[in-house]
Amino acid sequence: MSYKMMTKDELKRLRSELLSEYEEKKSQGLDLSMARGKPETSQLDLSMPMLEIIKPDTPFKGEDGMDMRNYGVLSGTAEAKRFFADMLDVSLENILIYGSASLALMYDTISRAYIKGICGSEPWSRLEKVKFLCPVPGYDRHFTICEFFGIEMISVPMDDNGPDMDMVERLVSCDPLIKGIWCVPKYSNPNGIVYSDEVVRRFAALKPAAEDFRIYWDNAYCIHHLYRDRQPEILNIVSECEKAGNPDMVYEFCSTSKITFPGSGVSAMAASKRNIDETVAMMSVQTISHDKLNQLRHVMFLPTQKALKEHMMKHADIMRPKFEAVLEMLEKELGGLGIASWTKPLGGYFISFDSMEGCAKKIVSMCKDAGIVMTDAGATYPYGNDPKDSNIRIAPSFPPIDELRKACEVFIICVKLASIEKILSI
């Protein structure tokens, strides 16, 4: 029965029951987290063979003819390039291999635009203002990068197909200070949205006022499906941009962080040859070469796309029951109450939860008091400011499933309590 149909007395009675449940949970001294998209231990175990894969008789001279144990091969080994080119369906010349995580690659890409500009345009550090579009809810670390560089963020709402493209087209075409847009096009963080073909095509066909406008396409979850039989595909942004006559308009990012080991993976950028060449030239000031031994480990451990896909299904088999457990509990406990909605993603690392307006901060803070760490309310919005104070990102991946259930129980109690308070206060 919907809370809003209940009388004040019924609600108060319910609140008092829930409060004692909450106090009971609190007394358990829980210390659980649904805050960050971290793989759980058994997912890490999947890649253990990779750590021993290099043997004394491993050939260290790859196709480049260089000893992978020594300096050189700035843009990445040919073998690592092929791995990512196959994964992202682009040519070898469109791939740049980077360090152990794509976040640093994204930061550095923005940093270089700030210091030197993009393909001959004015460095952003010399401009009065630079603006980025940020589809919301989105990934907090993208927003933090923007804040660090003083980039003004403009929120763009999303629906089930991706960002509001009418708004994106209008803003991008009229404002030359808009230099970029952050996108997580597949299993978006946090709402699990998969951009539709139409959305991708409209992205590729943008007519930006700024010549140095780029789409920052963070394809972090491109092969991170939860199901064997439901694996939506998105259009290839690099080739779509090419077809639309905008070959240089996109930087695509990805990594093996959530394929093998977070923080000890290999990251890569896909982009036009012009963008790659420019990036490599600037990168040559910063480093001599990234860790080629780690590149070697990865291509030895996942030598084919088939091996990669099979490996990802092992991740899915660990992740899926957790997502389903959370979704089941939410449905059972909150379904029909009219106080919340949530996404049912087919991949990625998050469930996006929307409480009643004005309740998210309260819920997260109550969870914290009971020993359950959630991502900060508001974190999914630029400047940490969710105007409705309703979005909460749930990350079910890290805790073992029994702990996850415990955490979820507390979360549900907090949602109910905050909602009742809200309804009673209206």
Added chain:
Amino acid sequence: MSYKMMTKDELKRLRSELLSEYEEKKSQGLDLSMARGKPETSQLDLSMPMLEIIKPDTPFKGEDGMDMRNYGVLSGTAEAKRFFADMLDVSLENILIYGSASLALMYDTISRAYIKGICGSEPWSRLEKVKFLCPVPGYDRHFTICEFFGIEMISVPMDDNGPDMDMVERLVSCDPLIKGIWCVPKYSNPNGIVYSDEVVRRFAALKPAAEDFRIYWDNAYCIHHLYRDRQPEILNIVSECEKAGNPDMVYEFCSTSKITFPGSGVSAMAASKRNIDETVAMMSVQTISHDKLNQLRHVMFLPTQKALKEHMMKHADIMRPKFEAVLEMLEKELGGLGIASWTKPLGGYFISFDSMEGCAKKIVSMCKDAGIVMTDAGATYPYGNDPKDSNIRIAPSFPPIDELRKACEVFIICVKLASIEKILSI
């Protein structure tokens, strides 16, 4: 007999002999390099056990209590910090662990100063001009970083004790636009100088006009001795700066690039807690954590300072004969001719060679034509401009010793020829 004492006819006769030797060398189709400070293959082999050191039963939870295979521990594992703290003789709180090479750490340190400033001072991007002092001859990649950020470089001459400290003190104390100085204090690149205690103390006691002046102390070769019995020590700059009341004035950099695998090592910064804290805070925007598995490999492979020292002596045993071969050939062929001088380093990766004025470019270019790649003449000076056109950096480490001898023979012929041309033209 000194060339300058020879008659023109004698010189011409000698030149004609040398020219036919040169042509003979040229006809051999050599393809050798004495250009970069790269370890040779057998040095890489020394660290092969490290690549297999992580086993299925390795404990991945370190002192930090975090699984090293997952996200987290931004500033580096406790174990890796201890490794570098011991190596550089500083406290754990003075250490920050970085990625796979110190060049990126140095670039990023400059980059953060450019974007955000240092400890509250104005970001360099907003200043009309920023200047750095560059002891010469020096490391070309330091200079390239300065050029990238538009930093004006001022050359400071060096003697056997280090940079000209009268000049450094005078410039630093009067010009607030001077924000830094690059130093390779031990076995300096390329001249192998070890800074004297007095020089280090005068560095620590500098009274810079700029509050954000920092000493960029690239201690790349701190344990890279060539000899067992001659291992000069330098004073600890971090503690000297502290003693002198300038605790925040230095960033010290180092890495395991030339200890284990170049480009696949672990790098670190030593500095005051204030500098470290600021760097970590800014770094949190750029990355979640560096490669902790590689940190783990390193501390398992080199668990004690004793193990580290023994390991470095194996490098020395490979490097020393090469340095001695080159020095012997230079002495035998060029000694007493009055046309060149060179350093006799006790460690590091380079021999610094000075030809007669105006001959370095010619020598390097003749070497190239005969298939011997040397570091570009001038590269050891800011803007690639050696005002005397005399300094050439010799890197004996990479080629096997028989190839090194061949390369050196050609080099010597080129030095003689260019010198004769020079003398004849006066």
